[in-house]
Amino acid sequence: MGTVYLVGAGPGAPDLLTLRAARLLERADVVFHDALVHPDVLALASRARKVAVGKRCSQISTDQRFINRALVEAAHRYDTVVRLKGGDPMLFGRAHEEIEFLKKHFIEVEIVPGVTAALAASAELGISLTRRGEARSVAFVTPRVGEGTRGSSWIRAALAADTVAIYMGAGEGAAIAAALIEAGKPASTPVAIVESASMPDTEVTCGTLRTLPGMGRSSGGPALILLGEVYGEAVAAAPRDLRKASQSA
Ligand SMILES: C[S@@+](CC[C@H](N)C(=O)[O-])C[C@H]1O[C@@H](n2cnc3c(N)ncnc32)[C@H](O)[C@@H]1O
Numbered sequence: 001m002g003t004v005y006l007v008g009a010g011p012g013a014p015d016l017l018t019l020r021a022a023r024l025l026e027r028a029d030v031v032f033h034d035a036l037v038h039p040d041v042l043a044l045a046s047r048a049r050k051v052a053v054g055k056r057c058s059q060i061s062t063d064q065r066f067i068n069r070a071l072v073e074a075a076h077r078y079d080t081v082v083r084l085k086g087g088d089p090m091l092f093g094r095a096h097e098e099i100e101f102l103k104k105h106f107i108e109v110e111i112v113p114g115v116t117a118a119l120a121a122s123a124e125l126g127i128s129l130t131r132r133g134e135a136r137s138v139a140f141v142t143p144r145v146g147e148g149t150r151g152s153s154w155i156r157a158a159l160a161a162d163t164v165a166i167y168m169g170a171g172e173g174a175a176i177a178a179a180l181i182e183a184g185k186p187a188s189t190p191v192a193i194v195e196s197a198s199m200p201d202t203e204v205t206c207g208t209l210r211t212l213p214g215m216g217r218s219s220g221g222p223a224l225i226l227l228g229e230v231y232g233e234a235v236a237a238a239p240r241d242l243r244k245a246s247q248s249a
Contacts, residue, residue: 002029002075004102005082006089008114009033012222013198014040016115021084024112029078032070034086036222045082064094068101075107086222088116092142092167116140118165121194121224124202125234135162135230143176144168155183163228170195170223174213180227181209190231196221206231206238 005024010016025031025044033042035054042050051070053062067083074081085093089111102109118140122129129138139161141154158164158180169176170193181187187210195203196219205215209227 001107002077002079002081003108003110004071004075004098005080005110005112006093006095006098007082007084007112008088008116009037009041009084009086010115011087011117011120011198012036012038012196013120014038016120016198017041017044018112018114021112021114024080024082025084028080028082030074030080031082031084032067032074033082033084036086037084041084048082064097068098071098071102072105072107075102075105085114086117087120088114091116091140092144115198117167117197117222117224118226120197121165121192121226124194124197124204125192125226125231127192127230127234129163129165129226129228129230131230135228137161138163138165140165140167142167142169143172143179155179158227159183159185161228163230164226166225166227169225173215173225176225177209177212185209185227189227190229190235191215191225191227192231192234193223193225195219195223197224204234206235208235 007021007024022044028045028048030049031045032051032053053067071081071083083098089095099109130136139157141157141164143154145152166176187208189209191207191209191212193205193215201219203219207215
């Protein structure tokens with residue numbers, strides 16, 4: 001029986017892959033990979049069969065039950081099965097469903113961490129998620145609720161933390177802003193949207209919670225909403241029209 005490795009592919013740039021991940025890919029027999037994994041990363045798995053099981057919003061995605069079953073079947077046939085996931089596998093990646101299913105079938109699972117989008121976005125901005133004396137807590141949240149799952153407490157977490165990274169929320173800026181402002185987050189809270197962090201076409205848009213509904217995205221790449229006082233300096237450095245919008249907020 002083989003081992004299934006849940007491997008973080010990082011935020012996009014192939015050179016942000018860990019050395020452990022690269023070595024595993026080189027000896028992988030089969031790789032089940034998310035959408036948006038860079039071709040250079042997949043190329044490392046030169047001897048592996050590659051199966052795309054990507055999930056991108058608004059596109060047809062592979063059913064999670066199919067992925068679970070495919071991983072089990074592959075582990076019966078191959079020594080090294082890699083499940084390659086965007087960012088870090090343990091954050092908003094449905095890793096626990098795969099781990100649980102594999103363990104239920106007595107298949108060994110190992111996890112290889114990756115650089116999550118919030119860290120790559122912070123690197124793009126050059127702004128730390130934490131700041132001595134100002135931001136001592138960070139929440140990774142998503143307003144996205146899976147089919148048949150309980151409603152999430154993301155708003156409570158977002159209110160409690162000094163800095164908030166919102167995954168899978170970029171298409172819902174208006175609803176997110178309305179929900180947070182209604183719950184008591186100041187409308188003047190600085191916001192940065194980072195699109196395609198770590199990639200050459202990365203884009204940053206800055207504003208406040210009040211201006212978030214009008215903050216567009218350009219490339220259609222994956223995007224993260226960051227909010228908190230630490231982004232005040234990014235808002236201050238933003239183009240004049242955005243600055244005006246956020247000052248009037
Ligand atoms: C299903 S979640 C997976 C998160 C992933 N496991 C991680 O650790 O980054 C996908 C979301 O991550 C964010 N994301 C992933 N890659 C990104 C990137 N390069 N730049 C900005 N946001 C990104 C977006 O919010 C996207 O909708």
